[in-house]
Amino acid sequence: MTLARADRPQRSPAASRATATATAADAGDARRRRLRGRLTSWAFVAPLIVYLAAFYLYPLYRNLDLSLHHYTVRSFVDGDAPFSGLDNFRQVLDDPTFWPALRNTMVFTLVSIALQYGAGLGLAVFFNRRFRLSGLLRALFLIPWLLPLIVSSSTWAWMLNSESGVVNYGLHLIGVAPVDWLTSPGWALNSVILANIWIGIPFNLVILHSGLQNIPGELYEAAALDGAGAWQQFRRITFPLLRPVSAIVLLLGFVYTLKVFDLIWIMTKGGPGDSSNTLATWSYRLGFGSLLPQFGPGAAVGNILILIALVFGLLYIRVQRRQEA
């Protein structure tokens, strides 16, 4: 779908119509039409390009610039930091925090999106059935998104508090010993993953649900007439037709989860030690976590994250293209 298709040098509908009539009209006219088609399409994209250039190029350049210079607070203010090549990257890669942070990032991201997507898809299918209050309940599912992250993350941190948290109280009621959710190196990462899944479910639910609604109801009716059960319908109709939307949800989910930092920062600050430190929190910790900011290494970690997203994006496009070919 989508990314790959847009990439394919395929003719626009306008252009293909032009080709079809080319036998009758002269070739120059066809070329002019094709040119016009291209111009039209660029006219549609132009605002976006201008927008991207205006608002993203500079921050991107800035992030790169920060990671390639040896910045101190002094030179940050004066803007005369010496160029240091890849020193910041080398420093970051040699840091004992790097590998645990990379591992945590991967675990955090993959587990989060797998479970968010699973729960989101299940709920989307569930809410796609017409029943009383379904619209209202679906809207209520979005409430977690309304809360500023500082509030929802703090609420989770309170619930998971090892002394007075409601979760441990619940465990106590059913006779389970309290767990140090956020303060033991073994649990901290799991706990932030749990909270992140909770926050991510509405996103998956809404988009997948919209996708489901674009699937014509007649297909299900026909399948039901053919005697297909609910599972068969899901496997043969829902899942394949939802593929483009699923793919985009997963890709966006990947990108968003990769950069999650406020949630982890508020809940554990990446700790205890480095046990829930991801590349995103580490980047923040380096850049802004102490009173003396280390902008260079912080930006270097940020750029490594961008690189990871880029690799996955390219991989995704490749897979898509192979599937379409």
Next chain:
Amino acid sequence: MRHLPRTLLAVALAGTTLAAVAACSSGSGSAATAGSGSGAGGTYTFWDPYPQFDTDSNWGRTVTACGTAAGVTVKRTGMDTTDLGNKALLAAQQGNDPDIMLVDNPVVSTLVQAGILNKTSDLALDTTAIQKNVIGAGVVDGSAYVVPIGANTLALYYNKNVLKAAGVDPASIKDWASLTAALQKVKAAGKKGITFSAIGTEEGSFQFLPWFWGAGGDLTKLDDANAVAALTLWKSWVSQGLAPNDVLQNTQTTSWQEFATGDYAFGENGTWQLGNAAKAGFPYGVISIPGRNGGSAPAPTGGEFVTVPVQKDSSRYATDKKIVECLISARNLLATDTTLSYVAPTSAVQTQQVQANPALGPWVAAVAAARGRTSGGLGTKYPVISQQLWTAVQSALSGGQSPQAALGAAQQAVANHQG
């Protein structure tokens, strides 16, 4: 040619979008010029870490009045203390720093390093009446860059009911051993021992320092035996259940909330909680944090400083000076420090404060004995050391590493950083 107008329409659509964006950008704001207006009259910008006070609060009114007295309008913005430091750097980079800025004291060395702040001597501000140790955190390489607005420090609040029920006399607590013994008695009596904040931020280091210094620790030698002794003390409290496990997450506020439940015998907290202590609903007392082998441990000074950031237009300094002098006049200091529940930085105002509120007495003594975090020539080395220190505290208390190993790693990391 039938399609052409539509193509144009599409282009026009694109055009309007741009025009809309352009229109947005041409509307000029006032902030860009705020930092560089001309001398007398006009608007002076003022940043402080007190977002909780709005324009109508006592503090807001004091600031406005000081501006009016100097013949200018002061535009005050309050923001979270961490953001304030970052934003000051960002603003300085763009040449847009405020005229006057109140900052938390450990940030000062960083801002001085960045070349943002003016020396008080260059502004001819008189700071002779101010206690030396309080201004100490704002002295870098022998020059003062700040005027304290108020000071605070840490001590141990205790719950009289809990101690009485456990049969502990607060006067018997002289050193670590007697404190630990008291905690054990409290625990045996079914109550909880002590709560503090060991969170992985500056707050965690701030709270650990009295124990670290009380053991004779030296911030340039994080891994020596004294430092290990201090961390071992905290570690043993947590592992014996004398302190709760969530100290690792506690900010000073949440630690206070734990103490305020009435279940805890002791809470390590600051001067600013005095107001809340009166509302807690149980009788409380305050003792200074004991040193390892007796005596009071040096606690770190806290509190905010008034600073005057460097301006392109040096004619503004005369007015800045008037505003600062107004803010630190005895009358305003008294009002401000009463609002914030801080100890004033001059002994004259301290005397007035204690007269008005005798509960402040022990805190005045504690502030007099307190030590600046960046003092002793540490300057910008402190932020690096502090970050490693709180990391070590976190690793040790969570059971990730032994105190010895955690502090060893911290010292190593500091050494690497300073290369």
Next chain:
Amino acid sequence: MTTPARRSTGTTVIGLVLTALMLFPVYWMLNVSLTPQQDMRRTPPDLFPLHPTFAGYQAVLQDQLPYLLTSLLIGLGTVALTLLISAPAGYALAKLRPRGGGALSIVLLVAQMIPGIVMAMGFYGIFLDLGLMNTWWGLIVADSTIAVPFGVMIFIAFMSGIPDELTAAAKVDGAGTFRTFWSVILPVSRNALVTVSLFGFLWAWSDFVFANTLDSGGDWRPITLGIYRYIGNNNQEWNAIMATAVVASVPAALLLVLAQRYVAAGVTAGAVKD
């Protein structure tokens, strides 16, 4: 016909249980917002606000109402700007397929990876130069940067699912590209429009980093900055913070329910047919 009705009731019950599970943290937040300061760390915690304090709400209702209005304005402005830029672009990339569209998609992906704080730092410089600091419209522009790449990608995903026959038919009827976009593509993409609007709004509503960096001194500040009033240097008033979040989410929640109604009503399953 009693069976479907009973089944529907059963489904509703399951739905209610799932929603309750999902919203428990929100309930907890509500509970905390009503808890007096000294009871906040009680063990065991109070499951219900037995001794509710309305101090938090009192403070919030006194101080925060103007902020709510600003947030609403910024949210709606962000949605408008986002749709204006991303819908045409999504259409072009999905259907007109200009050369270089793939590269553009990659740029969109990378754009979303730039950490918010770095974006904010970049904007800080740009906004100072353009005089956009501390203005609500500046904040709309900044907030839209979270939603635009998302919007474009969602529009591409949804619009590429629209059968080419539909646009071809419009062409035969003599509609130009813009007309096709306006009267054929957009109505069919209602779900995508609502989805993008919803998230655009929510992001703008809950944005904190941009608001804090770019608008903290403005006269028109959003509700997320209102929370700051309760985060002092040494003291955080959690019941007021939570109360702000509750008060802030009520109008937005109402809006969501309305939007959902609209989507449910607007589902014209027949429009897209193969």
